[in-house]
Amino acid sequence: MAAGTVSEKTIGRLSVYRRYLCQLLDEGTSHVFSHELARLTGGTAAQVRRDLMAVGFSGSPTRGYDAAGLVGAIGEFLDDPAGQRAALVGVGNLGRALLAYFVGKRPRLRIAAAFDSHPRKAGRVIHGCRCYPVAELAPRLAEEGIEIGIVAVPAGAAAGVADGLVQAGVRGILNFAPVRLHVPETVHVEDIDFAMALEKVAYFARHGQESA
Amino acid sequence: MAAGTVSEKTIGRLSVYRRYLCQLLDEGTSHVFSHELARLTGGTAAQVRRDLMAVGFSGSPTRGYDAAGLVGAIGEFLDDPAGQRAALVGVGNLGRALLAYFVGKRPRLRIAAAFDSHPRKAGRVIHGCRCYPVAELAPRLAEEGIEIGIVAVPAGAAAGVADGLVQAGVRGILNFAPVRLHVPETVHVEDIDFAMALEKVAYFARHGQESA
DNA sequence: TAGATTGTTAATCGATTAACAATC
């Protein structure tokens, strides 16, 4: 709860720390040092300590950080206590990969509905998620209390989908389409750009440089 | 060719600029101003000008930048003149989405081979890309001159796949698995982390903040 | 010309790095 303003990068790293901590707990490990977490992101131990100070969690010089307590603290910081729901738009190969990936991952953040323009996909249940026609976007989102959208449609359809999501009250969008979405400032957009990522890898594969 | 050292972020933005410039050329537009390119990344016009100065390309105060010339300059900067080839490992939903996405996109950077541990996928041709068993990774990469790997396998298999890619001589990896890959410093790794991205969107959907 | 944009430099801002006493 010790909020204050936290950088966007810190938020991302907290997510990565938590995933690893949950693994540790499954394996029976109870404590972790900052340099172990630093390896996950390629960062430094000092950076990890700063990140954890941001969530108001303290460690011990001899035992490091309590894994269970830290998972709880990160969860209290990142998660909505009431849970958050996301809507996936576009049930192609990428959409199905996302559904498979997120099913059962985090109880407080799940994909609650999927939408596709192809009529044959409507009505199907994929990885436990029901698929609707895009025309039902607005009523479904309102009914399910969904405030996050995932855009996994081709570039040409992305702008229209984003408009529909915004009008349906979404406040955050995870965008896989290789276009810039134009949304109100109150809506947070996170872009994942495959082509850009591959071109970066290609460039640095030729021009040696330290890893990301 | 005006190289010098260029930040990783600039490389990514150049890729985005180029994609948009190719669209403009298709539409018959011949010139572009820095603020138009800035919209693509959410950056500033000054940032675009800095990026373009890095590739040694100049514009005109009245007409902005020549689109065709700029595409050429970015290509000369980003692309290997001899072309680069990538290998995809993991032909699940995500892998197929990547194959479909990249087919025919950039002639100088293409996915030349795919690999999967599932024997039934070997021998198939998906989106024009032949699929091999993972056991053939090393010989195939050597034969095809592949120096980039794409890891699209489950988390548990990622470390082994990365080792195989590195031993096969790959110098850059685009990693979709939610684990940190341990590779030599000479190998550049770019991570795409779906779960982290969605958790970031969820966080900022609740705590308003400017878009990414 | 007038005006918007360009290339370039100086100032500001934030984040990373280094340093160190405190802790168990």
Add this chain to the structure above:
DNA sequence: TAGATTGTTAATCGATTAACAATC
């Protein structure tokens, strides 16, 4: 205790922002 790690502050670094003459 000795030693590695922690929380915290100061110094450094880089990137962004602001400013401005030059350009067409």
